[in-house]
Amino acid sequence: MRARPKIRSFLGASFAGAFAAAMLHSPVFAQMSHQHATEAACEGSDLRCATKVTPAFAPDGTLWLAWMAGGRISVASSKDAGQTLSVPVPVTTQPLDLDWGPDARPKLVVDRMGGIALAFSIFRDQSFNGQVLFTRSDDGGKSFAPPRPITANNESQRFAALALDDDGTVFAAWLDKRNRVPAKEAGRSYDGAALFFASSRDGGASYTEAKMAQDNTCECCRLGIAFAGPGRPVVVFRNIFDGGVRDHAITTFKDLATPGAIDRVSTDDWQIKACPHHGPSLSISPGGVYHVAWYTNGKVRKGLFYARSRDGGRSFSEPMPIGLADHNPARPYVLATGGLTSMVWKEFDGDKTVVRLMQSHDDGQSWSTPKAIASTADSSDHPLLVANGGQVYLSWMTKADGYHFQPIGDQT
Numbered sequence: 001m002r003a004r005p006k007i008r009s010f011l012g013a014s015f016a017g018a019f020a021a022a023m024l025h026s027p028v029f030a031q032m033s034h035q036h037a038t039e040a041a042c043e044g045s046d047l048r049c050a051t052k053v054t055p056a057f058a059p060d061g062t063l064w065l066a067w068m069a070g071g072r073i074s075v076a077s078s079k080d081a082g083q084t085l086s087v088p089v090p091v092t093t094q095p096l097d098l099d100w101g102p103d104a105r106p107k108l109v110v111d112r113m114g115g116i117a118l119a120f121s122i123f124r125d126q127s128f129n130g131q132v133l134f135t136r137s138d139d140g141g142k143s144f145a146p147p148r149p150i151t152a153n154n155e156s157q158r159f160a161a162l163a164l165d166d167d168g169t170v171f172a173a174w175l176d177k178r179n180r181v182p183a184k185e186a187g188r189s190y191d192g193a194a195l196f197f198a199s200s201r202d203g204g205a206s207y208t209e210a211k212m213a214q215d216n217t218c219e220c221c222r223l224g225i226a227f228a229g230p231g232r233p234v235v236v237f238r239n240i241f242d243g244g245v246r247d248h249a250i251t252t253f254k255d256l257a258t259p260g261a262i263d264r265v266s267t268d269d270w271q272i273k274a275c276p277h278h279g280p281s282l283s284i285s286p287g288g289v290y291h292v293a294w295y296t297n298g299k300v301r302k303g304l305f306y307a308r309s310r311d312g313g314r315s316f317s318e319p320m321p322i323g324l325a326d327h328n329p330a331r332p333y334v335l336a337t338g339g340l341t342s343m344v345w346k347e348f349d350g351d352k353t354v355v356r357l358m359q360s361h362d363d364g365q366s367w368s369t370p371k372a373i374a375s376t377a378d379s380s381d382h383p384l385l386v387a388n389g390g391q392v393y394l395s396w397m398t399k400a401d402g403y404h405f406q407p408i409g410d411q412t
Contacts, residue, residue: 038381041399045070055395057388058110066106071095082405091144097123102277103222109164114140117170117204119160130158132174136204151210153178161223170200171233192240193219199256213259216240220275224282231255236282246270248294250313266319268298285336289363293332304329308364335385344383355383
């Protein structure tokens with residue numbers, strides 16, 4: 001391990017021209033303008049130059065980080081919860097046009113044998129058509145196999161999410177635009193993308209043939225993914241309902257190859273012909289309660305909201321507003337661990353961005369008063385939560401202050 005100061009940092013990155021132009025007249029643009037995907041603090045591939053950082057704990061308690069910096073994906077590990085980090089290992093040796101979308105980031109899971117499955121996306125052209133690549137390390141993160149496309153299809157794939165089943169199976173889901181060409185050839189319009197998925201029985205070294213779970217989803221929002229039980233992944237996503245309404249939906253798989261019914265999380269009635277770049281968060285408690293947090297700018301409600309389901313996603317509680325409406329709350333993340341459910345999000349008071357936390361001891365029926373737990377004066381990445389046993393940590397990358405990895409106690 002290489003000694004280094006205790007990790008303390010946050011993120012920020014500006015949208016490039018095409019996205020900014022597309023969003024300029026969108027209702028969500030003003031809300032998002034201060035919370036871009038992070039700008040790099042430097043041009044190298046070190047952690048301090050990262051724009052996105054994703055944490056994951058291995059079963060043995062080792063913390064793994066994957067990050068984007070300098071056109072490369074790198075990983076490093078820590079045996080002391082982020083106090084010191086190992087020498088970074090490059091996953092990609094040559095600079096790539098990594099997907100810099102606000103909701104795009106590398107994803108990783110670590111199995112009981114120390115194998116690391118990782119996925120990320122790149123832009124293949126100037127039209128922002130993407131490609132999801134995957135790789136695996138069989139030697140405990142010392143090296144990675146050359147990245148390969150997760151599907152042979154040559155249309156755009158972006159926003160991959162990974163989840164690890166109890167038996168070591170890796171489940172992957174992403175947004176895929178392969179259906180737009182057949183629609184165009186048939187003279188039909190095509191909105192959004194489709195939710196596709198695949199699974200891996202060899203720890204992320206190879207994946208099954210891609211299959212579709214739902215067509216006409218929103219094309220550029222992160223996915224929330226969790227397991228409701230062995231072999232039963234759950235995915236929450238921004239769907240496109242009738243009338244161009246981009247509200248959230250959820251599907252609970254019957255098994256790894258069979259998606260279930262599409263259920264609606266909330267009727268917000270957000271009619272928009274642009275992509276919010278603001279996806280949902282999902283966590284499922286040991287008791288089977290689904291916890292979902294999301295952003296909307298709909299006719300029915302506006303802002304951040306939370307709801308829970310006790311019947312496997314078929315119905316949800318009345319949405320509960322999150323955060324101070326006049327502080328532009330954004331980027332919620334929820335994590336249920338044991339008897340504690342924690343939720344974080346960002347707010348902006350005009351001078352600084354603050355991460356706020358609230359917690360629940362009764363599976364989301366009641367929540368503590370929100371408290372500020374971190375802040376930065378510059379741009380920042382989305383706040384994330386990760387747990388090792390009963391200890392929950394905040395992971396947050398910032399441009400001004402670097403990477404911040406902080407234990408979160410019981411705030412209730």
